[in-house]
Amino acid sequence: MTKSKTLTGGALLFEVLQEHGVQHVFGYPGGAIMPIYDALYDSDVQHYLCRHEQGAAFSAVGYARAAGTVGVCLATSGPGATNLITGLADALADSIPVVAITGQVPTAAMGSDAFQEIDIFGLSLACTKHSFQVTDINELEKVLHQAFEIALEGRHGPVLVDIPKDIQLAEVTQRLNKLSHLKNKVKLPLADISKALDLLTHAKQPILYVGGGVGMANAVDEVRDFAEKTGMPSVSTLKGLGAINPDNENYLGMLGMHGTKTANIAVQECDLLVVVGARFDDRVTGKLDEFAPNAKVIHFDIDTAEINKRRAADAAILGDLKGNLPLLTMPLYISAWQQRLQQMNTDFAWRYDHPGDNIFAPAVLKTVSDLMPSNTCITTDVGQHQMWAAQHMNFDDPSNFLTSGGMGTMGFGLPAAIGAQISRPHDTVIAVSGDGSIMMNVQELATIKRYQIPVKVVLIDNAKLGMVRQWQDLFFDGRLSETDLSDNPDFVMLATAFDIKAKLITKKSEVKAAVEEMLDHDGPYLLQVKIDSAENVWPLVPPNTANDKMMESV
Amino acid sequence: MNPVTLNKYQLIIMADDKQVVLERILQVTRYRGFLINGMNAEVNTGNNIATITMSVSSERPITLLIDQINKLIDIKSVKVDNSVAQIKQHSA
Ligand SMILES: Cc1ncc(C[n+]2csc(CCOP(=O)(O)OP(=O)(O)O)c2C)c(N)n1
Numbered sequence: 068m069t070k071s072k073t074l075t076g077g078a079l080l081f082e083v084l085q086e087h088g089v090q091h092v093f094g095y096p097g098g099a100i101m102p103i104y105d106a107l108y109d110s111d112v113q114h115y116l117c118r119h120e121q122g123a124a125f126s127a128v129g130y131a132r133a134a135g136t137v138g139v140c141l142a143t144s145g146p147g148a149t150n151l152i153t154g155l156a157d158a159l160a161d162s163i164p165v166v167a168i169t170g171q172v173p174t175a176a177m178g179s180d181a182f183q184e185i186d187i188f189g190l191s192l193a194c195t196k197h198s199f200q201v202t203d204i205n206e207l208e209k210v211l212h213q214a215f216e217i218a219l220e221g222r223h224g225p226v227l228v229d230i231p232k233d234i235q236l237a238e239v240t241q242r243l244n245k246l247s248h249l250k251n252k253v254k255l256p257l258a259d260i261s262k263a264l265d266l267l268t269h270a271k272q273p274i275l276y277v278g279g280g281v282g283m284a285n286a287v288d289e290v291r292d293f294a295e296k297t298g299m300p301s302v303s304t305l306k307g308l309g310a311i312n313p314d315n316e317n318y319l320g321m322l323g324m325h326g327t328k329t330a331n332i333a334v335q336e337c338d339l340l341v342v343v344g345a346r347f348d349d350r351v352t353g354k355l356d357e358f359a360p361n362a363k364v365i366h367f368d369i370d371t372a373e374i375n376k377r378r379a380a381d382a383a384i385l386g387d388l389k390g391n392l393p394l395l396t397m398p399l400y401i402s403a404w405q406q407r408l409q410q411m412n413t414d415f416a417w418r419y420d421h422p423g424d425n426i427f428a429p430a431v432l433k434t435v436s437d438l439m440p441s442n443t444c445i446t447t448d449v450g451q452h453q454m455w456a457a458q459h460m461n462f463d464d465p466s467n468f469l470t471s472g473g474m475g476t477m478g479f480g481l482p483a484a485i486g487a488q489i490s491r492p493h494d495t496v497i498a499v500s501g502d503g504s505i506m507m508n509v510q511e512l513a514t515i516k517r518y519q520i521p522v523k524v525v526l527i528d529n530a531k532l533g534m535v536r537q538w539q540d541l542f543f544d545g546r547l548s549e550t551d552l553s554d555n556p557d558f559v560m561l562a563t564a565f566d567i568k569a570k571l572i573t574k575k576s577e578v579k580a581a582v583e584e585m586l587d588h589d590g591p592y593l594l595q596v597k598i599d600s601a602e603n604v605w606p607l608v609p610p611n612t613a614n615d616k617m618m619e620s621v
Numbered sequence: 622m623n624p625v626t627l628n629k630y631q632l633i634i635m636a637d638d639k640q641v642v643l644e645r646i647l648q649v650t651r652y653r654g655f656l657i658n659g660m661n662a663e664v665n666t667g668n669n670i671a672t673i674t675m676s677v678s679s680e681r682p683i684t685l686l687i688d689q690i691n692k693l694i695d696i697k698s699v700k701v702d703n704s705v706a707q708i709k710q711h712s713a
């Protein structure tokens with residue numbers, strides 16, 4: 068049955084959003100998107116007014132990642148649209164399904180350097196999976212459906228739809244049926260299953276290398292089942308954290324630049340790498356030529372372009388991990404290898420017995436991790452605190468650890484936590500931030516205030532751009548250029564100005580009670596944790612170095 | 622300095638005729654490290670399919686570029702034209 072009704076382009080947008088199950092959007096109004104905001108006035112879709120379009124984009128990303136759905140953000144033309152770009156780039160690098168709607172000057176004014184006109188369609192080419200500019204009202208409905216379809220099809224990603232003001236105002240008859248599916252390109256299924264089986268049965272020292280693709284393929288159960296049944300020791304990328312059950316005795320932790328010693332040594336020594344939803348990123352491989360030098364590679368991915376991009380695959384299995392991985396799930400006989408790595412896991416376990424009264428950031432994050440309720444969603448910003456969170460916190464699912472992996476974008480944590488909290492109102496959401504990063508989207512404290520979003524912020528305050536300071540100390544002769552933040556604002560006062568309860572702790576003895584107080588508090592809370600500014604993240608694989616040549620202290 | 626081997630390839634790309642499709646192909650080609658030596662684009666007005674022939678050179682294997690162009694939504698197919706000899710250039 069096909070019904071039809073007449074409505075404006077702006078109203079049609081919200082109809083289509085609702086058809087795709089969208090209940091919440093993040094945005095900021097302005098001249099060229101006013102007809103859409105006018106239609107919003109009558110819509111059931113709930114809009115969250117962020118205080119910067121970058122905040123809106125990151126909240127959409129956090130929403131999408133925490134809930135496993137598409138995140139939606141809106142911005143006006145010109146500066147509104149350009150402010151979205153960092154969020155879109157972040158979503159592209161981490162393959163996050165986001166639909167961004169931008170207003171554009173009216174079609175008649177386009178190309179005339181009109182007020183607040185920027186070619187966001189042109190700008191979008193390098194920072195979206197796909198983009199549209201709608202210049203015919205009769206195309207709008209189809210394009211909006213396609214935007215959702217493309218965001219979720221294959222490897223997820225951000226899609227931008229630029230809508231000129233006259234198109235938002237134009238009247239159109241809605242067709243109310245999801246029309247025009249994408250013409251799927253015929254791709255040859257590339258599946259060297261028998262080759263992979265052969266490699267698997269002959270491997271003596273295999274490693275499962277787990278990436279962010281696992282969560283996005285909705286294949287956490289399959290990967291855990293594979294890890295259990297094969298007994299294969301596993302390592303995870305930053306984005307893969309949470310995919311493997313942290314209690315799995317053969318799980319070795321994160322690999323790469325700040326990976327565990329055991330994970331990195333194991334990968335260097337392995338004779339087979341089973342890669343699931345990962346892409347041999349440079350932060351993972353260190354010096355590529357020396358990464359896992361003796362390993363054959365079985366590479367599972369949804370994106371053909373990732374196969375053989377940085378490391379040749381001996382067997383490539385392209386397509387849906389959920390269906391493909393069970394084909395290789397079987398017991399393996401590798402007990403000597405397992406035992407050696409389990410011993411290393413014990414020998415090189417993290418230590419939290421840090422001398423002195425000062426607060427040791429890894430221990431704080433471990434405490435938060437131990438005390439937080441199950442299914443807590445952690446977001447991070449970027450820097451040392453991010454790596455400490457990755458190293459010392461445990462996540463029960465990839466959707467519970469949201470961090471800017473590919474782009475490493477400071478300013479991600481707070482707005483992503485807002486998005487996550489809105490998508491999962493009953494779960495605890497904690498943003499682990501740094502004193503540098505928090506200031507990059509600090510205006511979003513106003514969003515928290517307005518909607519009373521009960522996000523908790525653990526602010527690791529070293530009064531430094533700590534990660535850059537660490538590199539300056541280690542690799543630039545201690546020439547500390549522009550990394551000092553000792554004149555930071557009073558963060559407790561700042562939070563209080565936004566009606567957010569806040570507390571500063573400076574001594575180890577205060578940690579446990581403060582974390583409990585934060586977790587017990589019903590509303591938003593900021594816990595400022597003062598740490599020694601000289602602390603470094605260890606281990607560290609120096610740039611362009613093999614992963615087993617890690618530094619463990621200075 | 623080691624001599625750099627630049628491989629030359631001719632690609633034949635079929636795409637939906639959208640204004641932006643050429644821009645997308647150019648952006649991906651440059652970003653992925655391929656030089657464009659020449660290009661020709663024509664539209665079949667009957668079926669609105671554009672045929673783009675492009676000769677490119679790079680040190681990188683052509684499959685890297687083909688896979689990336691293939692991911693563009695408006696692309697129907699990408700092929701290497703084997704009838705055009707691959708020329709290896711050596712430069713210092
Ligand atoms: C938008 C952006 N600008 C610059 C950087 C480079 N950068 C990476 S970590 C870092 C320092 C972050 O400082 P802070 O948030 O205090 O974290 P810390 O390392 O001190 O824990 C900087 C400047 C970045 N990742 N993102």
Ligand SMILES: [Mg+2]
Nearest residue numbers: 501502531533
């Ligand atoms: Mg800092």
